[in-house]
Amino acid sequence: MFNYVYRKVWLLFFITFAVFTFVFSLNYMFPGDVLSNMTGIGEIPAEEYTELARIYKLDQNVIVQYFYFLIRMFDGNWGQSFTNGTSIFDQVFNALPATIELATFALIYSFIVAIPLGILASSETKPWLDKSILAMSIFGFSMPIFWLALLMILVFSINLGWFPISGRLSLVYDIPTVTGFMIIDILLSDVSYKREALGDAVNHLAIPTFVLAAYPTTVLIRTTRQSMKNVMNTSYVKAARAKGLSHIQVLRRHGLRNGLLPVIQMMGLHFGTLITLAMVTEVIFSWPGVGLWLVDAIHQRDYPAIQGGILAMSGMVFVATILFDVIYMIFDPLARRHGYGKI
Amino acid sequence: MIKTVLAHVVKSGNYKRLWLLLFCNLLNACGQYDDSKLAAKTLLYCSEGSPETFNPQLVTSGTTIDAVSQQIYNRLVKIDPTNGRVVSDIARKVIVSSDAMRYRFYLRKGVEFHTTNYFTPTRTLTSEDVLFTFSRILHQDHPYHDVGGGQYPFFEGIGLSDLIEQIIVVDDLTIEFRLVDPQASFLANMATDFAVILSAEYGEQLQAAENKDQIDTKPIGTGPFKFVQYDRDHHIRYHAHEKYWQTASELQQIIFDITPNNSSRLAKLLTGECDVMGYPTASDVGYLHSKKGIDIVETTSMNVSYWAFNTNVPPFDNANVRKALSYIVDREAIIDAVYFDLAEPANSLVPPTSWAYDNTNYVRPFSLEKAKELLAQEGYEDGFEMDIWAMPVQRVYNPNAGKMAEILQQNLAKINITANIITYDWGTFRKRLAKGEHDSVLIGWLADNSDPDNFYRPLLSCASASSGSNRSGWCNDEFDRNIISALSITDHDTRKAYYQAAEAVLFEHSPLVPIAHAVRHKVHRDYIKQVNINPYGGIDFSKAVKKVK
Numbered sequence: 001m002f003n004y005v006y007r008k009v010w011l012l013f014f015i016t017f018a019v020f021t022f023v024f025s026l027n028y029m030f031p032g033d034v035l036s037n038m039t040g041i042g043e044i045p046a047e048e049y050t051e052l053a054r055i056y057k058l059d060q061n062v063i064v065q066y067f068y069f070l071i072r073m074f075d076g077n078w079g080q081s082f083t084n085g086t087s088i089f090d091q092v093f094n095a096l097p098a099t100i101e102l103a104t105f106a107l108i109y110s111f112i113v114a115i116p117l118g119i120l121a122s123s124e125t126k127p128w129l130d131k132s133i134l135a136m137s138i139f140g141f142s143m144p145i146f147w148l149a150l151l152m153i154l155v156f157s158i159n160l161g162w163f164p165i166s167g168r169l170s171l172v173y174d175i176p177t178v179t180g181f182m183i184i185d186i187l188l189s190d191v192s193y194k195r196e197a198l199g200d201a202v203n204h205l206a207i208p209t210f211v212l213a214a215y216p217t218t219v220l221i222r223t224t225r226q227s228m229k230n231v232m233n234t235s236y237v238k239a240a241r242a243k244g245l246s247h248i249q250v251l252r253r254h255g256l257r258n259g260l261l262p263v264i265q266m267m268g269l270h271f272g273t274l275i276t277l278a279m280v281t282e283v284i285f286s287w288p289g290v291g292l293w294l295v296d297a298i299h300q301r302d303y304p305a306i307q308g309g310i311l312a313m314s315g316m317v318f319v320a321t322i323l324f325d326v327i328y329m330i331f332d333p334l335a336r337r338h339g340y341g342k343i
Numbered sequence: 344m345i346k347t348v349l350a351h352v353v354k355s356g357n358y359k360r361l362w363l364l365l366f367c368n369l370l371n372a373c374g375q376y377d378d379s380k381l382a383a384k385t386l387l388y389c390s391e392g393s394p395e396t397f398n399p400q401l402v403t404s405g406t407t408i409d410a411v412s413q414q415i416y417n418r419l420v421k422i423d424p425t426n427g428r429v430v431s432d433i434a435r436k437v438i439v440s441s442d443a444m445r446y447r448f449y450l451r452k453g454v455e456f457h458t459t460n461y462f463t464p465t466r467t468l469t470s471e472d473v474l475f476t477f478s479r480i481l482h483q484d485h486p487y488h489d490v491g492g493g494q495y496p497f498f499e500g501i502g503l504s505d506l507i508e509q510i511i512v513v514d515d516l517t518i519e520f521r522l523v524d525p526q527a528s529f530l531a532n533m534a535t536d537f538a539v540i541l542s543a544e545y546g547e548q549l550q551a552a553e554n555k556d557q558i559d560t561k562p563i564g565t566g567p568f569k570f571v572q573y574d575r576d577h578h579i580r581y582h583a584h585e586k587y588w589q590t591a592s593e594l595q596q597i598i599f600d601i602t603p604n605n606s607s608r609l610a611k612l613l614t615g616e617c618d619v620m621g622y623p624t625a626s627d628v629g630y631l632h633s634k635k636g637i638d639i640v641e642t643t644s645m646n647v648s649y650w651a652f653n654t655n656v657p658p659f660d661n662a663n664v665r666k667a668l669s670y671i672v673d674r675e676a677i678i679d680a681v682y683f684d685l686a687e688p689a690n691s692l693v694p695p696t697s698w699a700y701d702n703t704n705y706v707r708p709f710s711l712e713k714a715k716e717l718l719a720q721e722g723y724e725d726g727f728e729m730d731i732w733a734m735p736v737q738r739v740y741n742p743n744a745g746k747m748a749e750i751l752q753q754n755l756a757k758i759n760i761t762a763n764i765i766t767y768d769w770g771t772f773r774k775r776l777a778k779g780e781h782d783s784v785l786i787g788w789l790a791d792n793s794d795p796d797n798f799y800r801p802l803l804s805c806a807s808a809s810s811g812s813n814r815s816g817w818c819n820d821e822f823d824r825n826i827i828s829a830l831s832i833t834d835h836d837t838r839k840a841y842y843q844a845a846e847a848v849l850f851e852h853s854p855l856v857p858i859a860h861a862v863r864h865k866v867h868r869d870y871i872k873q874v875n876i877n878p879y880g881g882i883d884f885s886k887a888v889k890k891v892k
Contacts (some may be wrong), residue, residue, distance in 0.1 A: 157610070158613045158614060163614070164615075165614050165616065166607065171387060171600055172381055172382050172596075173381065174580065193380070193381045196381060
């Protein structure tokens with residue numbers, strides 16, 4: 001097991017290295033002055049230029065520059081934004097919790113919805129149920145998320161007026177930021193309108209969560225269905241049935257535990273897609289996460305911010321993928337035997 | 344774990360409450376409009392942009408004025424939006440000398456400044472604060488003159504520093520302004536959203552702390568709301584000023600949700616994330632008419648769009664040619680296509696809301712025959728070629744100058760005149776315009792105050808012809824005499840007679856053709872009452888109430 005985690009960490013290390021190399025090379029590939037791209041200062045005054053170039057080791061060769069670039073990145077000095085001059089590192093880590101919050105809620109939601117549906121669909125005795133659930137999931141799978149989002153907004157927000165369409169919390173409530181996770185911050189806060197604010201935050205979460213969860217839910221339904229079908233046809237399940245266990249007992253003791261393993265693995269594989277979709281969702285719902293922030297940066301050609309955004313987003317995907325792999329391994333003893341990582 | 348909780352809920356018969364709770368939370372449907380809730384005491388305004396500063400003295404932009412002026416500050420006098428006359432504000436009484444050169448203001452007693460986490464006032468408003476406010480603008484050696492750039496565009500525009508001879512503090516609550524020349528529009532200028540009163544005590548405190556810039560970023564005033572928080576490009580939060588000298592607001596806070604995108608603003612109004620929405624587009628207003636729960640308030644604001652001819656360039660130096668061209672302006676078609684019916688056809692330079700407006704028609708009706716006739720008389724029956732400059736930006740008074748130019752172009756073609764539509768970016772456009780490189784231009788004017796002088800003098804006087812804001816470059820002694828005479832008298836009826844005479848001269852010479860007065864809209868949810876849209880300036884929430892069912 002140790003060997004497995006060790007290999008995974010090595011993998012993480014190399015991928016991170018590759019991403020850093022790519023981000024570093026962006027300094028040279030983006031239009032404009034290299035030093036400007038590195039520091040984030042748009043117009044560097046001539047008298048400060050040499051001094052800054054010395055600090056950023058531009059007078060040395062690329063290898064040295066790269067080395068110092070890595071040091072700066074690990075120090076949290078990610079440069080400043082072209083547009084407003086504030087630290088990129090702070091901006092990224094202020095926006096990150098919002099994205100994580102949204103993605104977490106969407107994942108939880110899709111697990112809660114998809115697994116029961118997937119199990120129901122796997123039942124061979126009720127083909128009509130299987131067909132209708134599958135049809136629904138294909139419908140969800142093929143519907144573009146931005147379109148779904150706009151439909152939801154049109155029906156539930158604009159026509160019915162049930163849900164707000166932008167942000168994480170109404171501006172009415174002034175909740176001090178502690179962790180950056182809205183729900184947790186509200187619970188931690190010491191304000192008289194806590195309940196009211198909590199209700200409002202849940203309201204703001206509802207549509208974005210549903211929209212973001214649409215894709216993972218459909219993937220999960222199909223994976224769960226297929227894998228449950230396979231498991232329920234194995235000889236050990238047949239043996240358990242023959243033993244006289246009830247359907248529920250078979251499902252709980254043998255079916256779920258084995259059937260859900262590929263689901264965990266699948267989730268890891270689709271995490272990258274989830275993050276991409278989160279960016280789309282954030283833009284549509286003005287959700288102040290990393291995705292919206294990064295898209296804004298792209299619109300404004302804020303190169304240092306784009307670099308920071310790439311680092312943060314890709315970092316998030318790697319860590320999550322490897323985390324899912326490790327979880328998978330914990331549940332599946334067979335995986336440990338392979339001993340090598342994959343991504 | 345979840346199972347046991349659920350089991351418990353079901354057993355105790357609580358499941359109905361559980362569902363209700365979930366439902367309420369999700370749908371916002373139950374008890375949201377309970378008066379004790381913060382949401383019921385908060386007004387949300389979706390504004391179209393971020394303010395540049397929190398001091399209206401420094402700007403002319405409507406966005407900043409909307410966000411700041413009426414919320415944080417008071418003026419010495421203000422304009423009554425119903426009739427455009429000047430009424431008292433924190434000056435309870437004003438005595439004007441008969442020659443209109445001395446203005447004595449008697450201030451109210453006990454006008455409290457805001458108490459915030461960055462400033463605690465020790466005294467109420469005195470004449471010292473008024474002196475501080477205007478010294479900052481007038482005296483270049485004043486410690487605050489150069490703070491925030493040292494530019495006071497509105498006051499420079501009206502020539503305040505040349506106008507004021509001295510300001511005399513008579514006593515704690517009495518202050519007198521002495522002018523160099525008589526000027527009847529002085530009070531109207533003091534009533535604009537730019538002439539706000541700052542706190543001298545706060546100024547001293549910041550000066551001692553060597554943090555003078557803060558006076559414009561963390562403002563202190565006497566107005567109905569006090570500054571709490573500003574997140575750039577995101578929101579502004581104000582709390583009610585509980586010691587406001589008038590009735591304190593029923594609201595606990597007002598929030599400006601900064602939403603530059605037109606359709607997002609509209610969507611937020613529909614979902615109730617905004618109670619009041621600023622600057623709906625003309626097409627939005629049409630759509631909103633069909634929606635329940637939305638009130639639309641329209642006022643003709645103090646603006647005019649016009650077509651000005653450069654009277655220094657032939658053939659436009661010929662009054663008959665100008666008159667002929669003024670016959671081809673089809674106001675009906677323009678209001679329909681450019682304003683989507685959200686404007687009134689102009690029949691004089693000043694809009695009907697001005698007190699100087701009279702019902703006489705000072706414009707020529709649309710008639711191609713008469714235009715042809717006049718042109719033939721001047722020997723232009725074969726027409727000529729001309730340029731129409733169309734301003735490149737969208738303004739309240741003219742939402743689409745390009746389209747307006749196209750309508751004129753078509754009508755001109757019918758009288759054999761070939762018109763070229765010309766446009767540059769806004770900066771270049773204004774620069775070249777001031778140089779007089781144009782034949783004719785489609786542009787407009789939005790008044791800063793209720794005084795009709797604000798239309799006539801900047802647009803058509805000889806002085807403005809040399810400074811460039813007179814787009815016709817037109818200078819007429821009779822016209823000038825009338826508008827200057829109107830300035831030296833305070834009596835409205837006498838002044839009105841002068842303005843009518845000036846308007847008649849204008850009609851005779853037609854250096855410009857007034858086209859339309861655009862209507863300004865504020866749309867809000869029907870549970871918001873008494874949001875005041877001042878036709879001369881910013882939005883005012885001081886009396887707004889949120890009455891939710």
